Each structure stands twice: as C-alpha cells, then as structure tokens.
Amino acid sequence: MPKLKVLLQTVRTIDQGTGKEHGKLSEEYQESVAICQVDPEDMKLIGMREDGNVRITTNFGSVVLRLVKSQAAPHSKIVFIPYGPWASLIMNPETHGTGMPSLKGIPAEIEPALKEKVLSVPDLLKEYYKRE
Amino acid sequence: MPVVSKVTCPVCGSLCDDIEVVVKNNVITDVKNACAVGAAKFLDYSNRKNVKPLVRKNGKLVEVSLSEAVRKSAKILADAVYPIMYGWSSTSCEAIRVGLELAEEVGAVIDNTTTVCHGPSILSVKDVGIASSTLGQLRHRADLIIYWGCNPWSAHPRHVERYTAFSDGRFQKSTWRAYISRLGGALSKKRLRRAINLILRRDAFATPEVTHEIPYTMFQKKRKMVLIDIRRTHSADAADYFLQVEPNKDYELLQAFRMLVADEELEVDQVAGVPVKTLEEIADVMIGCELGIIFFGQGLTMTEGKLRNIDSAISLVRDLNQRTKFLIMPMRGHFNVTGANVVSTWQTGYPFAVDFSQGFPRYNPGETSVIDILCREETDAGLVIASDPVAHFPKKAAQNLVRKPLIVIDPQTTPTSLMADVVFSPAYVGIEAEGTAYRMDHVPLPLKKIVNPPSPCLSEAEILRRILQEVRRLRSKPN
Numbered sequence A: 001m002p003k004l005k006v007l008l009q010t011v012r013t014i015d016q017g018t019g020k021e022h023g024k025l026s027e028e029y030q031e032s033v034a035i036c037q038v039d040p041e042d043m044k045l046i047g048m049r050e051d052g053n054v055r056i057t058t059n060f061g062s063v064v065l066r067l068v069k070s071q072a073a074p075h076s077k078i079v080f081i082p083y084g085p086w087a088s089l090i091m092n093p094e095t096h097g098t099g100m101p102s103l104k105g106i107p108a109e110i111e112p113a114l115k116e117k118v119l120s121v122p123d124l125l126k127e128y129y130k131r132e
Numbered sequence B: 001m002p003v004v005s006k007v008t009c010p011v012c013g014s015l016c017d018d019i020e021v022v023v024k025n026n027v028i029t030d031v032k033n034a035c036a037v038g039a040a041k042f043l044d045y046s047n048r049k050n051v052k053p054l055v056r057k058n059g060k061l062v063e064v065s066l067s068e069a070v071r072k073s074a075k076i077l078a079d080a081v082y083p084i085m086y087g088w089s090s091t092s093c094e095a096i097r098v099g100l101e102l103a104e105e106v107g108a109v110i111d112n113t114t115t116v117c118h119g120p121s122i123l124s125v126k127d128v129g130i131a132s133s134t135l136g137q138l139r140h141r142a143d144l145i146i147y148w149g150c151n152p153w154s155a156h157p158r159h160v161e162r163y164t165a166f167s168d169g170r171f172q173k174s175t176w177r178a179y180i181s182r183l184g185g186a187l188s189k190k191r192l193r194r195a196i197n198l199i200l201r202r203d204a205f206a207t208p209e210v211t212h213e214i215p216y217t218m219f220q221k222k223r224k225m226v227l228i229d230i231r232r233t234h235s236a237d238a239a240d241y242f243l244q245v246e247p248n249k250d251y252e253l254l255q256a257f258r259m260l261v262a263d264e265e266l267e268v269d270q271v272a273g274v275p276v277k278t279l280e281e282i283a284d285v286m287i288g289c290e291l292g293i294i295f296f297g298q299g300l301t302m303t304e305g306k307l308r309n310i311d312s313a314i315s316l317v318r319d320l321n322q323r324t325k326f327l328i329m330p331m332r333g334h335f336n337v338t339g340a341n342v343v344s345t346w347q348t349g350y351p352f353a354v355d356f357s358q359g360f361p362r363y364n365p366g367e368t369s370v371i372d373i374l375c376r377e378e379t380d381a382g383l384v385i386a387s388d389p390v391a392h393f394p395k396k397a398a399q400n401l402v403r404k405p406l407i408v409i410d411p412q413t414t415p416t417s418l419m420a421d422v423v424f425s426p427a428y429v430g431i432e433a434e435g436t437a438y439r440m441d442h443v444p445l446p447l448k449k450i451v452n453p454p455s456p457c458l459s460e461a462e463i464l465r466r467i468l469q470e471v472r473r474l475r476s477k478p479n
C-alpha cells in the first residue's frame, strides 16, 4: 500500500461552522468534519480518488477519514482536517509550557483505507472515551 | 410580522450587531444580514434534544428535576479536591462572573477556550504589549489590511465586509467592485488555462503555479488586502495579494520583514519559500501605507514558535510604527471569548487558566491550564459550559476529562454532553436570554432575548447561581 509522509494541519471551514449549528450528531456535521483535504498531486501519489477513505496516523493515534480534493491547492504534502472529534484523536497534546496543545504542523502518514469505515460520533465515543 | 432589528449575532468574534430577525409565534422564521453560519444558528438553534436536565443513573442519562440536577452538581463540585471549570467563551459575561465566584468557592481551576486558541497571543501581549484599536477605526481609516494565518471567509465570514476591505469607510472606500472584476478576470483565466491544457494534453485540471509577482494594485494609493497563509483559501480570492508561506516558517518570515523594515539586507534568496524580492516589495507597501493592520489567527498561535510568533508580529508592528501607523489584532473565534478574558481579568487579575485551589488566584499557563492538568491526570471533577472539549481536546486530555464526574451546561447535544453525569440545557444566550458579550476589539455589546426559552430552561447565569447557592449550603452544614 502506498503511504505518504505529510504535515497535518487542523483548520476551520465554513461548512464545519454551519454543520456545527445543525448539531454535532447531525449528518451535516460528520460530512463536513470527518474529512481530510488533500492536494490533487498527492492524491495521485497514493492512488486515491475523491470520497475514498484514508487512514491518517501520527505519533498520537490513527483515524479513518473521507478524502476530499483540496480547493486550495497547491500545498504539496500538507493535508488539512477540520477541528472536531476525529482530528482530536491524532493531535499532539504537548503544550510546551503555554497551555496550548500543538494542533498544526504535525508529521503524519496517510494511506488508502478503502475497506475501512469512518466512525460516527457515537461509535467514536464508545471506542475511545468509554468510561471504565 | 414582528421584526426584531439590531440583533447581535452570538456566533463568532465579529459580533455583527446589525442582524434582523423575523419572529412569528415565538419562532424565528427568517434572518437578514447574517452570514451562513450566523443564519444557521438563528434558524436551527431550536432543534435541541432535551429541555429537561439529565443525570446519569446506572450508566444512562435520565431526565430529572432542575433541583435534583442542581443538588447533584453542587455535590460533585463540593466533594472535589481539584475540579476544573472550562468553556465560557460562548456564554454571557454575566454567567462568567458567577462562574468565577463558584470557582473561588470550590477552589477550582477556571479556564476558558483561550487556552486552545489565542493563549499564546495573550502571553505574548504581556511580554511585549500591543498596539491595537477598535474595528470602527479600521473600517474608516485602514488602507493596508493584512490577514496572517487566518481564514476570515470561513471563520469570521462578515469580517471583511463589515470592518475591513469591503466596508465603505469615511476615509477609505470599499474594494468590493475591484474584487468582482478581479473574480471575473480570474474565471476567464482559469477557462483559458484549461483550454490550453486540453490542447497540450496536460492534466486539464492541473493547479496553477504560485506567483510571486506583486500586482500593480498593491502599489496604488487605495485600500488593499493581503493574505498570508500556508494555503490558498477562499479568503485569498478577496485579497489583492496572497503570500504563501511554508508551514511552521512564519517566525522566519516575520523576522525577515522586520529586517527589511529596518532597511537591513537579507543575504539569502528566499525566506519561508518566498523570494526576497517579493518580500522587499511587500515591506515597501507596508512602510508606504497610511494605516496598516495585521489580523492574525491560529496559523500564528498554534504553529511552531507559538507565542514567539506573536512576539515577533507585534515587534514588526512596533518597528513599522517608526515609519508609519500600524496596528495589530488577534482574530478571536467564539463570540465572547474576549469577554471571558476581560471578566476573568477584572475579577481575578488573570485572563485564563486561573487556579483557586490555594484560596487565592494563581496563574501559570502550562501548569494551571486545563490541557496540562488533564494530561497530568490531576483533576477529580469537571464542569464544562458552552464548549465541547471531548471533540476538540487531544485524545489523552479528553479521555482524562470524561473519566471523572462531569457536569455539562450546554443547550446542544455534543460529544461532551453525551459523556457527562449531569447535563443542563440552558436558554441560548443572544436568542432566548439576554446578556453582554465583548467583540474581538474589546467593545462590549448587548445580546438580545428574541424569543422565550422552553420551560424549564434557565439562563446559564441562573443555573450557575443556583449551583453556587447549593454549594454554599452544603459547605455551611457541619459534617
């Protein structure tokens, strides 16, 4: 499977803003937030088309998201994920003494995950935040 | 149909106060002047799942009376040794004030969302100061508008239209028409490029190369807008020039500008992926403007360097003030995050991450900030208000938050409220309850009550007040 080393940036998008107002359990929210925006050239490198699922892995975790072709290309080897429960799974909690975690510029690896599913919010909560 | 005018939009830090809302039988049927995000809030706010408070019993959240939920919350907070109280940026100043009192009473750490957005900006402002103004000044006078590491089109959709490039000020005219004609030009260029690509059998949709050529409009004596970011967002279309910086290289770029503004030579060909010649020209535009402003976002605060990036941006503005007039302002996200800082500061002396565990306010971000406390697993209870840390905190911090008793005050059902032990559904401030909020430039604005909340939803301030009363009652009882 082709893997690609990238830099991960978490961002805000307008769809995420409106999706959030529709409710965080809504389909709109998942559609607009559980995505990974990739440069078209990088899509070729991992042999992926739009709307396929990809797995993104950092030192802090791994998550499956829907791939979306970036409208803001070129930004070779940089991928963008909107803030939300999916992005949080792979964020760096280190605050370097500022109180603020490192949410941008995180080294990551991205690979096709066509057979895997994007977790819904309830499933994600069950899997990662289940109370003991 | 009754129209309520001059409504303040309780969504983002732009706090637009020209919204018109049409109300019919206590239901909002139409909204005018708001952007897509603001309109979505006014029109969809009422789809809340619960109106009654919920308490977790046998692993399930079940509806209970308000007094039971208040009692349970007060008990959680009164029993805790080191509780955290987090959120606050999407609620009213009145609620924040009661929250601070409650935090002092129970010896909690009270922190607001600043900690994960502009915390570094505040740390930096303490170190080097800041030259800022109100948005009204900028609307009327600014002729060079720089957005750095932010995307107003998505995060503050009406910012450009109301306060900067597209607003018609007294001394500066809107650049809206120029933008429309530029857009037309860009579209025909795009079509032409696709046609050429097709003829030459190249990838028809290949993306264009980034240009480092500065357009002539940048040298004209009129209002202009520059966007500096790591990718070409929609905001870049509205700008006269888009400067693409390499990720995590903002500090280098800022320092390069500082050298150029001080007439020093740069002995390299490019900085942060931008040719020095381009930087020199932009530095000239900066020096040549009448009043410049840098708006910065999380592209500066969250990337490598964090607060040092802001130090450097503020220092650049200070240097520029030797040659012309220049100001700088953080683009604050949530509608009352500025208010959370202001109220916290006038009550405790500190803007965020305030620790009351020793009976007096103590502040040391990195130690008393929630992410750090959660990652060190030090807390034993939490109260979250109008915020969704489970969705937005790094996994490790969120996991440690939901492991302990958790109270959530939020009208929306969120990943955090689904994990809570007590959930209150308050009235939406700015729609169902009134209050006060601070715009990103520190101007306080009133939030209106437009419709009545469903029973028994109370305002956030009132819920906190009742919890505080109950805590005091519990603590006054002899053990």
Ligand code: SF4
Binding pocket: B009, B010, B011, B012, B013, B014, B015, B016, B033, B034, B035, B036, B037, B038, B039, B156, B157, B158, B159
């Ligand atoms: S820009 Fe912000 S405050 Fe203004 S209408 Fe849009 S969401 Fe509301």
